[in-house]
Amino acid sequence: MLKTTPLNQTHRDQNAKMVDFGGWDMPLHYGSQLDEHHKVRSDAGMFDVSHMLAVDIKGDSARPFLRQLLANNVDKLTQSGKALYSCMLSPEGGVIDDLITYYLTESWFRIVVNAGTAEKDIAWIQARRDDLAPDLEITPRRDLAMIAVQGPNARAKVWQVIAGSQAATEDLKLFQAVTYGQYFIARTGYTGEDGFEILLPAADAPSFWNALCDAGVAPAGLGARDTLRLEAGMNLYGQDMDETTNPLESGLAWTVDLKSERDFIGKQTLLENPARQQLIGLLLLDRGVLRSHQKIVTQYDNKEGEITSGGFSPTLNLSIALARLPSEVSPGDEVQVVVRDKMLRAKVVKYPFVRNGKSLV
Numbered sequence: 596m597l598k599t600t601p602l603n604q605t606h607r608d609q610n611a612k613m614v615d616f617g618g619w620d621m622p623l624h625y626g627s628q629l630d631e632h633h634k635v636r637s638d639a640g641m642f643d644v645s646h647m648l649a650v651d652i653k654g655d656s657a658r659p660f661l662r663q664l665l666a667n668n669v670d671k672l673t674q675s676g677k678a679l680y681s682c683m684l685s686p687e688g689g690v691i692d693d694l695i696t697y698y699l700t701e702s703w704f705r706i707v708v709n710a711g712t713a714e715k716d717i718a719w720i721q722a723r724r725d726d727l728a729p730d731l732e733i734t735p736r737r738d739l740a741m742i743a744v745q746g747p748n749a750r751a752k753v754w755q756v757i758a759g760s761q762a763a764t765e766d767l768k769l770f771q772a773v774t775y776g777q778y779f780i781a782r783t784g785y786t787g788e789d790g791f792e793i794l795l796p797a798a799d800a801p802s803f804w805n806a807l808c809d810a811g812v813a814p815a816g817l818g819a820r821d822t823l824r825l826e827a828g829m830n831l832y833g834q835d836m837d838e839t840t841n842p843l844e845s846g847l848a849w850t851v852d853l854k855s856e857r858d859f860i861g862k863q864t865l866l867e868n869p870a871r872q873q874l875i876g877l878l879l880l881d882r883g884v885l886r887s888h889q890k891i892v893t894q895y896d897n898k899e900g901e902i903t904s905g906g907f908s909p910t911l912n913l914s915i916a917l918a919r920l921p922s923e924v925s926p927g928d929e930v931q932v933v934v935r936d937k938m939l940r941a942k943v944v945k946y947p948f949v950r951n952g953k954s955l956v
Contacts, residue, residue, distance in 0.1 A: 600645035601740045601797040605804055609814055617711035619646040621817055628818035632909045635786055635823055636952045639746035640815035641807055646710035649739055649794055650717065653703050654731035661696065661704060663859050664723055666842060668852040672698035678770040678783060681850050682842045683716070684861030688868065689838035690845065692716050693830060695783060697772055705779075707741075709832050723860070739779075740800035742793050744812055745823075747952065749790035752810045753780075756803070764791070785820065787827025787950045825915065826908050828876065828946030834887055835874060835903040835917055841865060844919065846874035846946075872919050874903065875926070876946035878956060879914035881939040889916075890933040891941075895923050902932065910949045911956070917946065 597620040606613065611622035622643065624631060634640045652661070661669040667681030677698050683691045692712040697705040708716045717735055724731050744753050754761040763775045764782070772781035779794035795803060808814065821831070828846075830836055836845035843851065843865060853865065879885050885905030892899055898921040905916030916932075924930070926945050931938040944956045 598646070600643055601800040602643045602645060602742075602804055605801045606643065606814075611814070611816060614817070616646070616817055619710060621646060622814070624816040624818045625814050628816065628822070629909055631813060631815035631819035632822050634813040635746045635788055635815060635819060636910055636949075637747070638813070639744060639749040639752050639790070639811065640813045640819065641804070642743040642745070642815050642820050643740075643804070644743050644792070645740040645797070645800065647741055648708050648710065648713040648716075649736040649741070650706050650708060650720070651703065651734040651736060652706065652720075652731060653734070654728065655702055656728040656730055657702055657704050660724065660728040660731055662857055663727060664720065665696065666851040666859055666861065668855060668857060669696060669698070669704070670855075670857070672696070672704075674771075675699055676767075676772040678772060678781060680770070682836075682847055683719070684842070684859070684865075685838055686861055686864065688841040688861045688864035690832070690836040690840060690842055690847075691719055691838060693832055693836070693847070693850075697781070711833060736794075738797055739794045740797045742795070742800065742804060742807070743784055743786075743790065744793065744807065745784045745786040745788045745790035747789060749788070749812070752807065752812050753791055753793070755810045756806045785827075785829055786823040787829070787947060788823075788952070822906060822909055825904055825906055825917070826910055826947065826949035828917065828948060830874075830917075831904055840919075841868070841870070843870040844872040844874065846917070871922055872900070873922050873924070874917055875920055875924065876944040876948060876956070877902070877905075877916040877918050877930070877932070877941040878944055879916075879932070879939060879941050880929075883914065883934045883937075883939050885914045885916035885932060885934070885941070891918055891920060892931045892933070892938070893921060893924055894928065894930070895921060898923060900924070900930070908948060910952070911954055915948050916941075
């Protein structure tokens with residue numbers, strides 16, 4: 596049986612097309628994926644992301660534990676509510692998951708992990724806790740729902756719904772969060788637009804969702820979420836990186852702290868294995884659609900690559916992709932992508948492709 600979020604019946608009442616997403620019954624769209632995509636870019640849309648999991652880590656050794664667990668350095672977190680994006684690595688340097696860590700107090704951190712890896716992540720964290728910091732409390736928070744409200748008007752519409760919240764959140768910088776009443780409001784997202792990701796008690800999620808609808812926030816499903824994140828050049832776990840790839844070859848070197856003396860799981864492997872590949876963007880020059888796993892032929896002898904995420908960009912009105920290619924390939928190069936036994940031309944570019952509604956390529 597598929598797992599359901601606290602908003603499952605709400606989605607069905609709104610005639611969402613529901614699909615199996617990693618064992619969760621989730622909305623793909625509410626009628627038009629394209630309209631939902633454009634609504635987020637131009638106004639405000641919202642996503643049920645309650646299938647993701649918040650995990651509270653509490654105890655005096657929380658910070659030392661996370662110093663070893665994560666590739667990014669939690670010592671950057673000194674202000675309550677500040678967030679940090681990081682990968683959690685295996686000893687072999689593979690990406691177990693990518694996640695966000697929030698610093699609440701010196702003895703309380705909150706991490707948010709991906710839905711498809713949540714059980715694996717919890718088992719890994721608990722095993723490391725038993726080895727390194729047995730005093731820590733690790734608490735999965737399935738009592739909370741999570742709704743992402745994204746778009747240029749997203750924050751203003753949240754302020755309409757959560758009375759008095761503007762004063763508490765107006766000055767939040769990107770990757771900061773605050774607790775306001777029953778809401779944990781973070782200025783984060785997965786679309787390349789401004790907005791909030793909001794944690795709240797699961798029982799209150801349907802009424803909050805409906806209030807956002809009444810304020811003019813459009814429900815949006817997994818389809819629009821994927822095209823938005825691809826345009827924004829944001830990795831998807833299981834496609835752009837996984838346990839067989841390391842973050843240095845997945846466009847995530849900026850999230851790995853190799854400069855400090857701090858040790859962390861996987862560090863030694865990364866130091867001993869310099870990156871030979873890179874994650875980079877593609878724009879399709881010929882007619883067609885780029886998809887994951889399509890082979891890429893470069894101008895360098897015996898140097899090939901593969902698309903990790905690809906699709907049609909509604910904002911740019913052309914096909915784009917993230918691709919893992921040899922380090923020799925540079926922006927401006929032309930490559931060929933094998934699409935249904937045809938060789939289609941594509942241009943190598945830096946991503947993101949779109950941010951804050953504007954083309955960057």
